[in-house]
Amino acid sequence: MCLGIPGCIVSIDNADDLVATVDVSGVRRQINISCIVDEAHPVESCVGDWVLVHVGFAMSRINAAEAAETLRLLQELGELQAELETMQTLTDAVAAEE
Amino acid sequence: MRYVDEFRDRAKADVLVKEIERLLAHTGRDQDRPLQIMEVCGGHTHTIFRYGVEGMLPKSIELVHGPGCPVCVLPMGRVDDCVAIAEHPEVIFTTFGDAMRVPGSRRSLLQAKADGCDVRMVYSPMDALALARQNRDREVVFFGIGFETTMPSTALTVLQAEREGIKNFSIFCNHITIVPTIKAILDSPDLRLDGFLGPGHVSMVIGDAPYEFIARYYKKPMVIAGFEPLDILQSIWMLLRQIDEGRCEIENQYARVAPAGGNAVALQAVAQVYELREFFEWRGLGSIDHSGVKVRDAYAGFDAERKFAVPNARIADPKSCQCGEVLKGVIKPWQCKVFGRACSPETPLGALMVSSEGACAAYYQYGGIKRGRDETEASVA
Numbered sequence: 001m002c003l004g005i006p007g008c009i010v011s012i013d014n015a016d017d018l019v020a021t022v023d024v025s026g027v028r029r030q031i032n033i034s035c036i037v038d039e040a041h042p043v044e045s046c047v048g049d050w051v052l053v054h055v056g057f058a059m060s061r062i063n064a065a066e067a068a069e070t071l072r073l074l075q076e077l078g079e080l081q082a083e084l085e086t087m088q089t090l091t092d093a094v095a096a097e098e
Numbered sequence: 099m100r101y102v103d104e105f106r107d108r109a110k111a112d113v114l115v116k117e118i119e120r121l122l123a124h125t126g127r128d129q130d131r132p133l134q135i136m137e138v139c140g141g142h143t144h145t146i147f148r149y150g151v152e153g154m155l156p157k158s159i160e161l162v163h164g165p166g167c168p169v170c171v172l173p174m175g176r177v178d179d180c181v182a183i184a185e186h187p188e189v190i191f192t193t194f195g196d197a198m199r200v201p202g203s204r205r206s207l208l209q210a211k212a213d214g215c216d217v218r219m220v221y222s223p224m225d226a227l228a229l230a231r232q233n234r235d236r237e238v239v240f241f242g243i244g245f246e247t248t249m250p251s252t253a254l255t256v257l258q259a260e261r262e263g264i265k266n267f268s269i270f271c272n273h274i275t276i277v278p279t280i281k282a283i284l285d286s287p288d289l290r291l292d293g294f295l296g297p298g299h300v301s302m303v304i305g306d307a308p309y310e311f312i313a314r315y316y317k318k319p320m321v322i323a324g325f326e327p328l329d330i331l332q333s334i335w336m337l338l339r340q341i342d343e344g345r346c347e348i349e350n351q352y353a354r355v356a357p358a359g360g361n362a363v364a365l366q367a368v369a370q371v372y373e374l375r376e377f378f379e380w381r382g383l384g385s386i387d388h389s390g391v392k393v394r395d396a397y398a399g400f401d402a403e404r405k406f407a408v409p410n411a412r413i414a415d416p417k418s419c420q421c422g423e424v425l426k427g428v429i430k431p432w433q434c435k436v437f438g439r440a441c442s443p444e445t446p447l448g449a450l451m452v453s454s455e456g457a458c459a460a461y462y463q464y465g466g467i468k469r470g471r472d473e474t475e476a477s478v479a
Contacts (some may be wrong), residue, residue, distance in 0.1 A: 003141050003144070003325065004247075004299055004325070004355075005102075006099065006101040006102060008100075012172075017258065017381075023099050029221075030223075032224055032244060032251075032254060034254050034363055034367070035250060035254075035361050035363045035364045037363070038362070040364065050100065050101065052299075052302065052355050054247060054251070055194070055221065055222045055223065055248060055251045056185070056221055056222025056223070056224045056225065056251065056300065057222070057250070057251045057254065058360065059247070059250070059299070059303070060102055060302045060355050060356070060357070060361065060363065061304055061353055063353065063354045063355070063357070064354075065229070066353040066354040067101060067104075067354035068355075070351070070353070070354060071104055072333070073102075073332075074110045074113070074114070074328065074332065074442075075110075077113055077117060078109070078110060078113040081113050081116060081117065084156055
């Protein structure tokens with residue numbers, strides 16, 4: 001029940017009641033978008049938004065930059081680890097030669 | 099699927115597991131006692147079991163599955179209240195699917211439905227409101243459960259009903275709040291937690307600030323975590339880094355969905371419709387002050403508790419159930435006397451066996467029972 005799922009808003013169906021249609025992996029349904037609309041982000045700018053959908057409500061606009069940043073950190077961690085492992089392997093190899 | 103698949107990458111998971119092992123060795127902790135990390139949220143419990151996250155971690159890290167499954171902590175008396183409301187012939191009782199099989203002292207909502215009550219599963223409280231619109235001669239009641247994640251959805255539905263002047267719709271409000279509950283856990287004398295995975299979707303609504311006391315006064319680190327396997331692993335890694343560096347902070351791994359300030363519209367709707375209860379009864383944890391909300395007087399017409407005289411009786415859990423001890427992490431699910439025998443997902447005795455977010459059901463479904471028994475036997479041998 002507490003799970004949420006990312007979806008993309010494809011149309012605004014009722015701007016007064018803040019009802020929109022969201023596409024979640026090909027499944028479409030109407031959701032309420034009250035929680036993602038404010039003066040800085042009016043109704044008409046919501047089409048194309050990726051949102052976290054929970055029990056029929058868009059609860060948050062997914063921040064693409066933050067998502068990329070999380071993945072970049074993980075990528076870097078992997079690269080650092082690979083480098084350290086290479087360093088270790090080569091150091092061990094040199095030690096074995098001696 | 100975008101924002102899902104990339105957070106399930108196996109190679110990145112392996113990197114994180116290695117980093118966790120390295121950090122754990124670096125902390126030079128006393129290996130006699132495992133590092134205990136509580137995931138507060140049932141959604142995290144679900145991910146942890148579904149993807150076998152526990153099995154990937156070093157044995158000296160123990161995940162304690164916290165109380166964050168709203169279905170699991172619902173006391174039996176409240177289920178009885180639901181059934182009592184559903185028994186009114188004019189009522190269409192609507193609920194999320196998770197709550198259908200929670201046992202009451204007499205019967206569950208599913209059994210009430212089989213016996214002829216009009217109980218219907220809905221995906222959203224807005225679907226319940228649509229039923230009220232279509233059935234003006236009936237009373238449609240929505241069973242409002244869940245933490246702050248779900249609270250805005252029922253509050254906004256009440257506000258929508260008010261705008262439309264719909265009179266035959268009400269909420270049976272059983273919403274609960276996470277912060278007093280975390281505090282109750284921190285105050286419990288038999289607990290030795292080293293840190294918390296914070297509930298990502300609650301945080302999406304309430305923001306980071308309400309957790310500050312955990313770091314400041316209880317000196318425990320917390321990382322607000324997302325719900326994919328990489329989110330969980332990265333958050334555990336961030337917690338270890340705090341422990342290694344001697345820091346206690348509230349950090350946010352899930353910034354892509356949960357902004358630091360939470361959601362102002364959602365908080366406004368919640369504050370408008372609900373107010374704190376003096377206390378709320380939790381299954382397994384007992385009564386916790388200010389841990390639940392009720393409908394404000396201004397919206398009394400949408401409050402099922404006032405529309406229908408609910409019995410509101412306190413019903414003790416079955417004696418054989420040890421849900422409370424499992425919830426607090428004192429025992430593991432498989433150490434409960436009835437686990438997998440008298441209590442299974444088909445015929446749950448305790449609430450933790452009911453929802454897929456409950457620790458016992460998760461152990462049962464995803465083979466944790468075998469791992470647990472193997473470990474128990476190994477320690478006996």
